Amino acid sequence: MLEIIPNWHPMLVHFTIGLFATATGLFLWGTVFIKKSWGETVLKAAHINLWIGAAITVLTLLAGWNAYNTVTHDTASHLAMTDHRNWAFATAGLFFMVTLWSLSTYKKTAKVKILFLILLVTAFGLLATTGYKGGEVVYRHGIGVMSMPVPSEDGSHASHEHETHTKEEKETQEQIKKIGSDIIDAEKDTHDDHSTHEHGAPKQEVKTND
Secondary structure (H helix, E strand, O other): OOOOOOOOHHHHHHHHHHHHHHHHHHHHHHHHOOOOOOHHHHHHHHHHHHHHHHHHHHHHHHHHHHHHHHOOOOHHHHHHHHHHHHHHHHHHHHHHHHHHHHHHHOOOOOOOOHHHHHHHHHHHHHHHHHHHHHHHHHHHOOOOOOOOOOOOOOOOHHHOOOOOOOHHHHHHHHHHHHHHHHHHHHHHHHHHHHOOOOOOOOOOOOOOOO
């Protein structure tokens, strides 16, 4: 069975972020270009993304609540998780309110009011902050992580190899480098020997009778 650590929250939250972000962008785009022939179609797509995002967010919150109450943590990480949880509930609450507004007006028109857009953009700002705080919980406090890497030397990319060559491959590469080096040395020696003697025929001394 597929195992996701600590549970399904890390997967579901990406749908929440993606759908709400898409909805926000489409609402703004559709409103700016509402006079275009495709403007209202963009707004309809925005409404649908908002509804699906709200539905998945219910599952995201449930999975997040389960993770909050089950993962191993210490005092510092508990405070970070609690902060993330509070922001998540506030963010979801505002998005749910905007979603209900969308559902109540969609049958009449896909167009939205300026106040609707202000609340939506505000909710998206809260979503970005909540996502940042969720990242802090994982990457700063290590919550929900099964194991942490043990860095060698300074832990940078330069301190270790990323390629997974076998021992035989490395030996072959070394042999090729050695052969190439030997060939270069041999050519150099030949060139040096060639340059130490004269190329023309030996000159003959001409005797003259005094």
